[in-house]
Structure formats: C-alpha cells, structure tokens
Amino acid sequence: MSTQTQTKLGGSGESLGPPVIEGTPGYGLWLPVLLAAAAGLVMFGAFPPLDAGALAWLALVVFFFALSQCRRPSWGFLTGLIYGVFFFGPLTLYISRFGFVPWALLTLVEALFFGLLGYLGAGLNVLPRPGTRAVGLASLWVLFEYLRAHRGSLSLTLGDVYYTQWAELSLLQLASLGGGHLVTFVMALLTAALATVAAAWLPLPLYRPPGMGPIFARDAARSLLLVYAVLFFGFFWGSWAYRAGQRAIAAADEKKGLLVGYAQAAVPTSGFGRSEDIPQAAEAYFRLTETLPHGLHLIVWPETAIPAVLDANPEYRERLQALAKRCKCYVLAGTNLQAPEGRLFNTLLLFDPQGRLTDQYAKTHLVLFGEYVPWRDRLPWLKRFPIRDFDYAPGEELKVMHAAGVRFAPLICFEALFPQLTRQVCRQGAELLVFCTSDVWAQGTYELSQHSRTAIVRAVEARRYVVRVATDGESMIVSPFGNRWGILPIGQPGIEAQTVHPIRALSVYHRLGDAPLLIFCCAAWLAAGWAAAASKKGQGQ
Numbered sequence: 001m002s003t004q005t006q007t008k009l010g011g012s013g014e015s016l017g018p019p020v021i022e023g024t025p026g027y028g029l030w031l032p033v034l035l036a037a038a039a040g041l042v043m044f045g046a047f048p049p050l051d052a053g054a055l056a057w058l059a060l061v062v063f064f065f066a067l068s069q070c071r072r073p074s075w076g077f078l079t080g081l082i083y084g085v086f087f088f089g090p091l092t093l094y095i096s097r098f099g100f101v102p103w104a105l106l107t108l109v110e111a112l113f114f115g116l117l118g119y120l121g122a123g124l125n126v127l128p129r130p131g132t133r134a135v136g137l138a139s140l141w142v143l144f145e146y147l148r149a150h151r152g153s154l155s156l157t158l159g160d161v162y163y164t165q166w167a168e169l170s171l172l173q174l175a176s177l178g179g180g181h182l183v184t185f186v187m188a189l190l191t192a193a194l195a196t197v198a199a200a201w202l203p204l205p206l207y208r209p210p211g212m213g214p215i216f217a218r219d220a221a222r223s224l225l226l227v228y229a230v231l232f233f234g235f236f237w238g239s240w241a242y243r244a245g246q247r248a249i250a251a252a253d254e255k256k257g258l259l260v261g262y263a264q265a266a267v268p269t270s271g272f273g274r275s276e277d278i279p280q281a282a283e284a285y286f287r288l289t290e291t292l293p294h295g296l297h298l299i300v301w302p303e304t305a306i307p308a309v310l311d312a313n314p315e316y317r318e319r320l321q322a323l324a325k326r327c328k329c330y331v332l333a334g335t336n337l338q339a340p341e342g343r344l345f346n347t348l349l350l351f352d353p354q355g356r357l358t359d360q361y362a363k364t365h366l367v368l369f370g371e372y373v374p375w376r377d378r379l380p381w382l383k384r385f386p387i388r389d390f391d392y393a394p395g396e397e398l399k400v401m402h403a404a405g406v407r408f409a410p411l412i413c414f415e416a417l418f419p420q421l422t423r424q425v426c427r428q429g430a431e432l433l434v435f436c437t438s439d440v441w442a443q444g445t446y447e448l449s450q451h452s453r454t455a456i457v458r459a460v461e462a463r464r465y466v467v468r469v470a471t472d473g474e475s476m477i478v479s480p481f482g483n484r485w486g487i488l489p490i491g492q493p494g495i496e497a498q499t500v501h502p503i504r505a506l507s508v509y510h511r512l513g514d515a516p517l518l519i520f521c522c523a524a525w526l527a528a529g530w531a532a533a534a535s536k537k538g539q540g541q
Contacts (some may be wrong), residue, residue: 015317026069026207032079035066036118040086046164056164057191064137064188064195068295069207070122080118084111091159092447102369109154117144126535128211130220131244134227135529137220138188139521142181146518149418153368153509157417158450166456168481173238174411175460176507178420179518185517188232188417193227196220199235204264211535222242233259245481256404257499258432260467262300263288264475264488264495268443282306282316285333287324288495296329297404302471303334303346303412303438310335310349321355328353330403331412332532334436337362343393346371348410359402362395365413365421370414400430407501408432413439417451422458431502433458435468443472456482467530468505 043059045052063083063160070076088110089103096103120141129134141161149157156309157163163178165171174182199206200217265284283304290298304314316335324331330352337347337360345362350482352358362370371392398421400409409425409432415424416435424431435455439448452474459466459478473490477498 013410014264021071022213026071026205029075029078032069032075033082035062035069036079036083037086037471039063039066040083040088040523041090041332041345043083043161047159047446048453049446051449053164053167056161057187057337058217059193060141060161060188061194061198062358063282064121064192065152065198067118067121067137068125068199069487070118070125071108072205073122074118075121076118076122077115078118079122081115081513082112083118084114087111087114088159091450094442094447096214097441097445108149108161110195111270113144113148120529124532124534125209126211127528128216129531130193130216130533131226132528132531134192134196134223135524136532138185138514139524141188142185142517142521143525145181145184146514149420150262155418157399157419157454161448163326163453166453166482169460170235170238172457172460172482174234174242175457176428176463176509177398177460178240178512179509179514180457181514182509182517185521186231190227190231193220193224197224199322225256242481245479248481249481249483252497252501257501258297258500259295260298261289261292261296261302261495261497262467262469262488263292263305264470264473264493265305265494266472266491280310281497282337284493286319286323288493289327292327292495293497294327296327298330298332298408299323299327299424300434300436300467300469301331301333302469302475303348303436304336305333305471306335308336309338309344311338320349320351321357321368324351324353325355330358332434333400334412334438339393344391345395346392347395348412350403352403359399361399361401361412362409363392363415364395364398365415366392366394366417367414383479398425400425400428406431408434410434410436414438415456417454419458419461419509420514422462422464423513424512426464426506430503431464432500433462433464433466435466436470438471442469443491452476452490456484461509462509463510464503467500490539 029454039059042055042062044055046059047106054221054243066079067076070079088107092103092106095106117140121137124133124136135198135268145160149155160180162175162183165183171183174186197210197220198218200212217275235290263285265281265288267281267284285301289299308316310317320331320333329348332348332350334348337345339345348361349357400407409430411421411433416437422433439451442448452468455466455478459480462484468478469475473488473492475488477485477495477499479485480503486498488494488496522535
C-alpha cells in the first residue's frame with residue numbers, strides 16, 4: 001500500500017526534503033521514453049557539429065533520470081533503445097550518403113547496446129542505497145562503452161562520452177591514468193548521483209520504488225557530496241598534471257626534437273574516396289611539399305595521398321625518392337601497394353634522405369564495408385550502394401619505424417580510434433605517434449571533426465606527441481597533454497612544420513591498461529546486481 005512520508009531529520013522536526021511517495025506508479029512509460037529521446041539529442045549536441053561538450057553532462061543526467069522512472073527492466077530496454085536511436089541517428093547521419101539502409105542498420109546496432117544497458121540499469125531501481133545505485137550505473141556505462149570498442153569487425157569508439165571533453169584538458173588528464181574510459185566513469189558517476197538525487201527529492205508524482213523514503217533521500221544527498229569531492233580531486237590532479245606538462249614542454253630542448261613537416265591538399269573528389277583524377281591529388285602534395293621549410297627531419301603525407309597502385313605507377317615511386325633526396329629528410333607517404341598474388345594494401349611508405357625505401361606499413365585493421373565487404377560475391381545486391389568495387393587486404397602486424405633516431409608508430413585512419421592499438425605500439429617502443437587519414441568519402445560532413453577529436457584523447461592516454469595528417473583536415477600536432485599546434489583547418493590546403501619530442505616513458509594507462517578500471521566496474525556491477533536481487537527478495541517480489 002502506498003504511503004506518503006514527510007522526510008524528517010532525527011526528531012527535531014526539521015524538514016529534510018519534499019514529501020516522498022513510496023511505491024507510486026509515476027507517469028507511465030511515456031515519461032522515460034520522452035526523456036531518453038531528449039537525452040539522445042542533447043548528447044548529439046555535445047559532439048560536432050555543435051561540439052558543446054558541457055551538454056554531455058546534462059544528457060547523462062537526463063538519461064539516468066529516465067532509467068529511474070522505469071518500473072521494470074523491459075521499460076529500461078525501450079528507454080535505452082530510444083536514447084541510442086536519437087543519439088546515433090544524428091551522430092552518424094553522414095553514413096546516409098551510402099544509402100538509408102546502411103545508416104539505419106548502423107544506428108540500430110549501436111542503439112541495441114544502449115537498450116541492453118537500459119535493461120540492466122533499470123534493474124538497479126530497487127537498490128536501497130543511492131550510492132550503490134550511482135556506482136552501479138556508472139560501472140555499467142563504462143562496461144558497455146568498452147564492449148562497443150571490442151566486438152571484432154563491428155568495433156567502434158565514435159560516440160564514446162569521453163571524446164566530448166577534448167577541450168577540458170584538466171579533466172582529460174585522467175586518461176593518462178585509466179584511459180578515456182576513466183574520464184567517462186567520473187562523468188557517469190557524478191551524473192548518476194545527480195539523477196538519483198533528482199528522483200528522490202523532486203516534489204513531483206514520480207515513480208519511486210518501495211524503500212525510496214526519507215533515509216534514501218538523505219543518503220542520496222550525502223552520496224552526491226562525496227562524488228563531488230571525487231570530481232574535485234580529479235580536476236585538481238588534472239590541473240596540476242597539465243601545468244607541470246606545460247612547464248616541461250616549455251623547457252624542452254628544440255635541438256633534441258624532431259622537426260616534422262606535413263601537407264594537407266584538400267583536393268575535391270568525385271566519389272566516396274575514389275578520385276577520378278589521380279594526377280590532381282598526387283601533384284597537389286608534390287607542389288605543397290616544395291614550399292616546406294628546409295632542415296626538416298620528417299615529412300608526412302596522409303593516407304592514400306597518391307590514390308593509385310604504386311606498383312603500376314613507378315613514376316610516382318621515383319618522384320618520392322627524388323623528393324626525399326632533395327629535401328634531405330625522411331618522407332612518409334600514403335599510397336596503395338599490390339602483392340604478387342593480387343591482394344591490395346592500404347600502405348604507408350618511408351623513404352630515407354638517400355631516397356631508399358626503408359620501411360612500409362600496411363593497414364591491419366580495416367573498415368567493414370568501407371575497405372572490405374564480406375561475402376561480396378554472395379551479396380550482389382550490395383552493388384546498389386556506393387561502396388568500393390574492390391577490397392583491401394589487411395597487413396600482418398603493427399609497425400614501429402625509425403626516422404632521424406626517433407622511433408615512431410604510424411596508424412592509418414580508423415586505427416587511431418582504438419586506444420588498445422596505440423598502447424600496443426607504445427609498448428613496442430614507439431616514442432611518437434603518426435596518424436595518417438583520408439576521410440575524403442566524408443568531405444563536407446561533420447565526421448571530419450568527430451574523427452580529429454580522437455587524436456587528442458590518444459595523445460593524452462599515451463603521453464606522446466601525435467602528428468595527425470589528413471587529406472581534407474584537420475591536420476595538426478597534439479602535445480602529450482592535449483594542446484593542438486599547427487592546425488590546418490578542414491577543407492583548407494596548406495603546410496605546417498612543428499617540432500616534436502620523443503618520449504620513452506610509458507603512461508600509467510599504457511603500463512596497466514584497462515584491467516584495473518574494468519575489474520573495479522565488474523566488481524561494482526556484480527555487487528550492485530547482488531544487492532538488487534537481495535532487495536527484491538526482501539520485498540517479496
């Protein structure tokens with residue numbers, strides 16, 4: 001039987017909060033669904049093109065509050081699914097240029113993850129302690145964020161919450177301790193605590209499970225204060241680490257650095273990454289490189305800067321060799337290579353100052369349907385969509401190259417989205433990260449901005465300089481603390497030259513990986529789930 005309880009503190013008669021209706025039915029399913037749709041749209045606003053990172057905090061509060069209004073797990077599934085559709089639909093709208101079906105399928109696949117998250121999250125509503133509920137929700141969010149990045153060929157990190165904080169460098173420094181997922185956990189913990197306080201204290205006829213009474217409301221407020229303390233210390237440490245890093249960068253000896261030049265041609269293409277005029281693209285890079293300053297140690301061109309099979313166009317190989325000799329430095333250029341058996345590789349070639357080809361790297365992690373189509377011969381209807389009419393083959397392994405005494409690791413386009421790859425090459429000895437990307441298929445869309453933000457997080461996670469060179473933008477140097485230098489804006493051709501410094505020490509995150517955070521989140525979720533089951537049993541449900 002529902003009872004109305006006026007919250008009191010001790011026996012003083014002092015009101016602790018608004019009246020709390022225990023076990024009330026609330027507004028029904030339409031409220032969490034409506035809130036979830038709003039949360040999805042608000043979260044989209046935290047990413048490019050609006051790029052208002054502060055909105056991510058609001059979106060999480062609204063979503064967690066929506067889950068608190070779900071009376072059963074099935075409601076939570078629908079709530080999470082609606083959030084995913086209204087978030088990933090707009091976020092990946094640029095995929096619709098390949099057709100409605102690919103965009104709709106991608107949106108649905110991503111939304112299903114949040115549907116399952118909502119199903120499990122709604123089951124925590126019966127927890128008698130708000131702190132346990134907040135930690136459980138935050139842990140659940142991180143675990144699903146991690147799963148999205150580790151599902152084989154369907155892996156994706158675009159849409160992860162921590163990317164929205166690329167400009168909040170004090171908070172972002174936490175990524176060097178536990179990766180971007182640690183930033184997400186801190187955000188999710190605070191917002192889940194806020195949502196719990198709102199659910200307990202708002203003077204509205206909301207859904208409040210049995211047990212959400214005076215003690216729950218009091219404990220919710222206390223838990224929020226504790227979470228604020230955690231966030232404060234996180235910001236305090238991050239600010240200290242950032243300022244210390246800025247002093248170290250300022251004191252670095254320029255003579256011991258690597259002077260890197262890079263070119264961005266921003267050549268318009270007539271198809272989805274399939275330039276109809278190979279000479280136009282290649283000539284743009286040769287022409288721009290001639291204007292770079294002398295004394296460079298390394299020149300970097302983006303992925304497929306020469307959009308041709310180099311084996312069938314030996315004149316370009318000869319010109320690259322001549323360029324390296326003339327500039328008296330190493331040249332890293334993107335092109336295509338073909339193996340004797342006919343397989344085609346998305347490749348980066350490294351030429352030394354004598355014009356010799358000293359190393360090459362073939363992209364190992366390919367984009368599903370972007371660079372290869374499984375069962376192409378069995379699915380002839382795919383020809384109706386504007387996808388490549390050929391498949392790339394994956395390279396054998398990640399590579400650490402050497403240039404002017406510095407060990408650097410090149411990653412191509414999609415590979416820079418995954419922290420486990422940058423961790424792997426840094427543990428192999430990479431002192432510098434070089435990201436080469438094309439993204440010409442997305443010209444004119446906000447995918448270019450979304451993609452460029454990922455390099456900032458990877459730099460902080462690794463505590464490495466990142467040289468990011470793109471065909472259409474945004475090309476830049478990112479410091480180990482997230483500063484951006486030498487930016488070439490999207491769609492604007494140009495050149496830049498910046499000095500970077502090799503760093504040998506591994507960050508805490510690269511030494512320990514995701515294991516500590518994942519173990520904590522798994523333990524917290526299991527504890528919360530056990531407590532929820534015990535609470536249901538105690539209520540006779």
